[in-house]
Amino acid sequence: MSGLTAAAALAAIGPRTGDTVLIGGAAGGVGIFAVQLAKLAGARVLGTCSESTFGFLRGLGAEPVAYGPGLTDRVRALASEEVTAATDLFGREAAETALKLGVAPERISVVADGPAPPPGVRKMGALDAGPGALESIADAICTGGITVAIAATFPVERIREAVTMQAQRHVHGKIVIAL
Numbered sequence: 001m002s003g004l005t006a007a008a009a010l011a012a013i014g015p016r017t018g019d020t021v022l023i024g025g026a027a028g029g030v031g032i033f034a035v036q037l038a039k040l041a042g043a044r045v046l047g048t049c050s051e052s053t054f055g056f057l058r059g060l061g062a063e064p065v066a067y068g069p070g071l072t073d074r075v076r077a078l079a080s081e082e083v084t085a086a087t088d089l090f091g092r093e094a095a096e097t098a099l100k101l102g103v104a105p106e107r108i109s110v111v112a113d114g115p116a117p118p119p120g121v122r123k124m125g126a127l128d129a130g131p132g133a134l135e136s137i138a139d140a141i142c143t144g145g146i147t148v149a150i151a152a153t154f155p156v157e158r159i160r161e162a163v164t165m166q167a168q169r170h171v172h173g174k175i176v177i178a179l
């Protein structure tokens with residue numbers, strides 16, 4: 001689901017060589033796929049996270065930038081060149097930042113529930129992923145092109161803790177429930 005959601009978010013904006021893509025919430029379960037898929041497509045990737053997550057995000061190939069007030073200025077300083085596309089996996093901040101930086105709305109997508117995105121910005125979900133997306137992601141995992149970070153593993157008896165951890169929205173990668 002998370003891989004397909006990432007694939008759908010990127011299908012809307014078509015990252016390619018020469019692009020600089022801003023990804024909001026880049027270190028989460030969806031973000032780890034989005035970052036790596038955008039890199040595989042040839043794009044430069046800037047990803048939002050908290051400062052304590054910078055090292056993790058660099059390990060995925062993204063250039064980290066802290067979310068929160070002042071994001072537009074920080075992205076401008078980090079990118080040094082034009083940001084050309086964006087996807088927001090957490091909320092609306094990265095999408096709004098991209099608009100302020102002059103990214104065309106049709107090259108911005110969001111996935112999270114929330115207020116309607118600005119006109120032209122598409123909201124995507126796993127069902128919008130293109131045909132063959134799951135197979136491509138599985139192949140990339142098998143051949144080492146995509147790494148699936150495991151944030152934590154819980155036995156099924158402790159699933160409540162797993163859900164609580166996920167709901168706090170500071171997970172880095174996937175949470176595994178062992179049956």
Ligand SMILES: NC(=O)c1ccc[n+]([C@@H]2O[C@H](COP(=O)([O-])OP(=O)(O)OC[C@H]3O[C@@H](n4cnc5c(N)ncnc54)[C@H](OP(=O)(O)O)[C@@H]3O)[C@@H](O)[C@H]2O)c1
Nearest residue numbers: 002005025027028029030031049050053067090112169170
């Ligand atoms: N996971 C799935 O399988 C899945 C499937 C389909 C759809 N979705 C949807 O996709 C969206 C993303 O889900 P997710 O599971 O990837 O992650 P999430 O739980 O929404 O977010 C986790 C990430 O968000 C970052 N974050 C926390 N506060 C932030 C803020 N204010 N601005 C930007 N980033 C912030 C965290 O980084 P720090 O720890 O560095 O703060 C963390 O890496 C959600 O709306 C979810 O409902 C998820």
